[in-house]
Amino acid sequence: MKCRKCGGAAVLELRRHNAAFCEPDFLEFFRNQVREAIRKYRMLAPGERVLVAVSGGKDSLALWDVLIDEGYQTTGLYLDLGIFDYSVESKARCEAFAARRAAPLIVSRVADAIGAPVPVIKNVTRRPPCSGCGLSKRYLMNRAALEHGFPVVATGHNLDDEAATLFGSVMHWQTDALPRQSPALASTHPKLVRRVKPLYRLSERETAAFAFLRRIDYIVEECPFAKGATSIQHKQILDRMEDASPGAKHNFLFGFLEKAQPAFARAEPVALNECARCGQVTTGTLCAFCKLADQVKRAT
Amino acid sequence: MKVVLRNPRREVDVAGGRRVRDVLKDLDILPETVLVIRGDTLITADQVVSDGETIELRPVMSGGRA
């Protein structure tokens, strides 16, 4: 196969784009997609301070790599979930990357904030581990950004992640989740920082290829709790559709963002309060994170 | 040829002298779900891998939620 740009030997075929690229032209294609995402949704101002949430996986480290090279003032945020060897190894990958790129990294332990690591939270709540884990991550990202004075958090969500989330929301017609599914979420309260997903135009195969070709040492092993997660099942279904019809995921997600999402946008904004205990933003009196911390305290 | 699979890491031997595409079909792996690594670079599905060679098929899927 030949590179679409230069005619040299291709390293990667992108069926949905009906193209193949050599290494340098693929890296440029990738960076262009990130630039286009940032431009289209006005995600970041030139040179802005950005907190990049990193997990040690391919997506978040690829994102950090691109944002550094694009000239943003980045700091990594690693949330130590306390998930056995997986957390130990993923943290080491983030530290090694930060050292190699001479970029600052903040490490924050979920257990310090909530009283127990993710596996214990899972047992206490008797809910799927990803539910307590996801809630803690969103809360701690925002809190860390506020504490360290960052106006925006960037996460490594890719096209496959976004398509799978959309698929899950649509399967259950979670109409309150649909307006919030966006590559960029504006700040709707002084204590909520912006959230952006600059990789939403790139598939996870593309982010994996980018990380590999950039010689980024990322963790290939999965979180042990990922197995059987519904989002993974949805990804597998979408992979079959993509195989039968290249571009299916792209059309599903981009069609939603362009045509359907505005129809679900709320007319009335929800009232936001500050949590009576921690001061973070919530729709109730006590935020979900503080409630979870109470539950953990009672059980341990 | 030797094929390295991941999660967990293991190796299988399959007949070489074939295109990557045919090897993937044999192993029932969708081409879009893996990177095909040979040495320090990636190869496309139309490449032929000969008997003495090793390739790694690295899954690209990640994550549970958020």
Ligand code: SF4
């Ligand atoms: S798979 Fe679930 S438990 Fe594991 S890190 Fe992701 S959200 Fe957390």
Ligand SMILES: [Zn+2]
């Ligand atoms: Zn080229």
Ligand SMILES: [Zn+2]
């Ligand atoms: Zn609170």
